[in-house]
Amino acid sequence: MKMHSWGRYPVSDTVLEAPRSRESFARHLTALRDSDDRQIIARGMGRSYGDSALSHTVLATKSIDNFIDFDEDSGLLRCAAGLTLDAILQVFMPRGWFLAVVPGTRYVSVGGAIASDVHGKNHHVDGTFCEHVTELTLLLASGDILKCSRAENAPLFHATCAGMGLTGIVLEATLRLRRIHSSAIEQRTIRTNSLEEAFEKFEQNLDCTYSVAWLDCLATGQNTGRSLLFLGEHASDERFVTPRKRSLSVPFSSPSFLLNRYSMGLFNNVYFHKPIRAGQLQRIEAFQYFFPLDSIQHWNRLYGRRGFLQYQCVIPDEGALEGMRKILNMVSAAGKGSFLSVLKKFGPANQNLLSFPMRGYTLAMDFKFEQGVLPLLDDLDRVVADHGGRLYLAKDARMSAEFFQSSYPHWEQMRELRREFFADSLFHSLQSQRLGL
Amino acid sequence: MKNILVIGANSAIAKATARHYAEQKDSLYLLARDPEQLAVQKDDLMVRGATSVECAAFDATDFTSHGPLIAQALETLGHFDIVLIAHGSLPDQALCESDFNVALEAFNVNALSVISLLNYVIKPMQTRRDGCIAVVTSVAGDRGRQSNFIYGAAKAMVSTYLQGLRGRLFPDNVAVVDIKPGFVDTPMTAHLPKGALWAQPEQIAQRIVKGVEKRSSTVYAPGFWRLIMFVVCSVPEVIFKRLKL
Numbered sequence: 001m002k003m004h005s006w007g008r009y010p011v012s013d014t015v016l017e018a019p020r021s022r023e024s025f026a027r028h029l030t031a032l033r034d035s036d037d038r039q040i041i042a043r044g045m046g047r048s049y050g051d052s053a054l055s056h057t058v059l060a061t062k063s064i065d066n067f068i069d070f071d072e073d074s075g076l077l078r079c080a081a082g083l084t085l086d087a088i089l090q091v092f093m094p095r096g097w098f099l100a101v102v103p104g105t106r107y108v109s110v111g112g113a114i115a116s117d118v119h120g121k122n123h124h125v126d127g128t129f130c131e132h133v134t135e136l137t138l139l140l141a142s143g144d145i146l147k148c149s150r151a152e153n154a155p156l157f158h159a160t161c162a163g164m165g166l167t168g169i170v171l172e173a174t175l176r177l178r179r180i181h182s183s184a185i186e187q188r189t190i191r192t193n194s195l196e197e198a199f200e201k202f203e204q205n206l207d208c209t210y211s212v213a214w215l216d217c218l219a220t221g222q223n224t225g226r227s228l229l230f231l232g233e234h235a236s237d238e239r240f241v242t243p244r245k246r247s248l249s250v251p252f253s254s255p256s257f258l259l260n261r262y263s264m265g266l267f268n269n270v271y272f273h274k275p276i277r278a279g280q281l282q283r284i285e286a287f288q289y290f291f292p293l294d295s296i297q298h299w300n301r302l303y304g305r306r307g308f309l310q311y312q313c314v315i316p317d318e319g320a321l322e323g324m325r326k327i328l329n330m331v332s333a334a335g336k337g338s339f340l341s342v343l344k345k346f347g348p349a350n351q352n353l354l355s356f357p358m359r360g361y362t363l364a365m366d367f368k369f370e371q372g373v374l375p376l377l378d379d380l381d382r383v384v385a386d387h388g389g390r391l392y393l394a395k396d397a398r399m400s401a402e403f404f405q406s407s408y409p410h411w412e413q414m415r416e417l418r419r420e421f422f423a424d425s426l427f428h429s430l431q432s433q434r435l436g437l
Numbered sequence: 438m439k440n441i442l443v444i445g446a447n448s449a450i451a452k453a454t455a456r457h458y459a460e461q462k463d464s465l466y467l468l469a470r471d472p473e474q475l476a477v478q479k480d481d482l483m484v485r486g487a488t489s490v491e492c493a494a495f496d497a498t499d500f501t502s503h504g505p506l507i508a509q510a511l512e513t514l515g516h517f518d519i520v521l522i523a524h525g526s527l528p529d530q531a532l533c534e535s536d537f538n539v540a541l542e543a544f545n546v547n548a549l550s551v552i553s554l555l556n557y558v559i560k561p562m563q564t565r566r567d568g569c570i571a572v573v574t575s576v577a578g579d580r581g582r583q584s585n586f587i588y589g590a591a592k593a594m595v596s597t598y599l600q601g602l603r604g605r606l607f608p609d610n611v612a613v614v615d616i617k618p619g620f621v622d623t624p625m626t627a628h629l630p631k632g633a634l635w636a637q638p639e640q641i642a643q644r645i646v647k648g649v650e651k652r653s654s655t656v657y658a659p660g661f662w663r664l665i666m667f668v669v670c671s672v673p674e675v676i677f678k679r680l681k682l
Binding site for chain 2 (some may be wrong): 001018020021023063066067068069070077079090091138
């Protein structure tokens, strides 16, 4: 069947298999090992943007979506890897628990969040998703099932966290949840008129738990880098509102010409000037704060049939301001930018071999797939490389093997480890092949 | 807090429905074929908030086991507020036509076992003069189509049985809800290509919960199938028999 991920680019010819239980994963794997097709990757919700969850054969983890155990005292939750963050939040938020780290959408699986080592608005304080994973159960290419943690099989643990599914299939995980005293977030919004100012505000607010800036990447000249910085803390009013189910949906691919530099420029302009009461605390529900786009189902269809590319880079602190300014200038000069882009300050990197975040700034932008986008992104790669940065694998669909290998210092260790556990005989995504893993 | 018996608990639709009730802190008793899957589901429902979850393995076509199994469930729960019957199989139509034993098995699983189970469920509910029986049938039972009429006939048997039973139990204040899903994306249909009409098991579960709450008679799931089946059933037989449906 034809398959694509969230960016709807690229599209691959894929055999989809959906094992029904934990036990049947091992059986499927054995059968595949004996067949000619030895290019398999696990897939959760398909929310990575590019080709990291695409391969010849895709094993869907959707049907292993059960909770296993929860300990009220420690906040440790054990669950199957196909469970979504949404399911966890629906059950646990009303009881006063939240995930330690959430990405921009709650419709990702636990396995996917581990494989991409996702980060959230609190990265500068709490690190990545995997830093709150205490243990995971991994199905290896050999068919063996192994427990991995920082104490047990540690090399495999650090390769599997952020490992893009390339070490095996994560079947179960244990996560440490966070106590909350309200389902709401107290938000403070700061409008900044330039990139320098945005950076300054980030540095001034490092003690704030959640911070993220929405940036107008189409603004030019004096306005370059103007943004709205959203700071957030969990409220403590002991009120728990049951989250509403999403309602709006984009039913089919809209003609992509609707999104052009003028319509998006207009949108960004209106958004930037939306009335805010500077410095004042505003109480909003956590789902609205963390997952604004989740309220529109299938929003990726807005970019039309050909889909879109998301470009997310990180640049270390030293060159961040200069690098980001160059990138924004190139994007607005090409007129290719998109809806509001996201800027965020990262804390230090962790030990996971292919983890994306590092101390510095990250910028994420959407680009409609159209003529001229790929060369532009190649140009951006050069700027990122010059400033010692790298790209996020969960969003990538096109970077060169050369750029990947020069920007991820532990990639060879990853390749070695894959060889050691025979993962390279079975687990490949279109991405891993492109990147030479 | 309600006491709920779920038969065919490992089916995707039953699973999604049981999860909803668990989150309402209800007590559940699960019957299904695979005991390993049942154990997994029990843990899941307990984490979700169920007051208690017990389970037992069951084979739909072993009719003699039905009585003791239901008795055991009743003893554990005390009484049934809701009984959900959701087990079933999707037989291969061509195979059913060439081998009667396959057709017979399909009737045993999808129709006769349901009637057998209901026999044992009805009495305690009648005595208590309260409760709701929900059975998952199918839109396939509304009209026979050449591609799928063994399955359709089995589901139609259950639907007709439920119509009669509804009347019989009305004076006893026991509701009988016939759930008719359309195409649902479950392991039972994993091998079929999916189009725009396909629904997720969670959507069906929502319809079941609402139907039980309102004590509806027939629930199409999703709701638009009522319209589709109205149209399908309105086509004159002279034309219908010529359609390759």
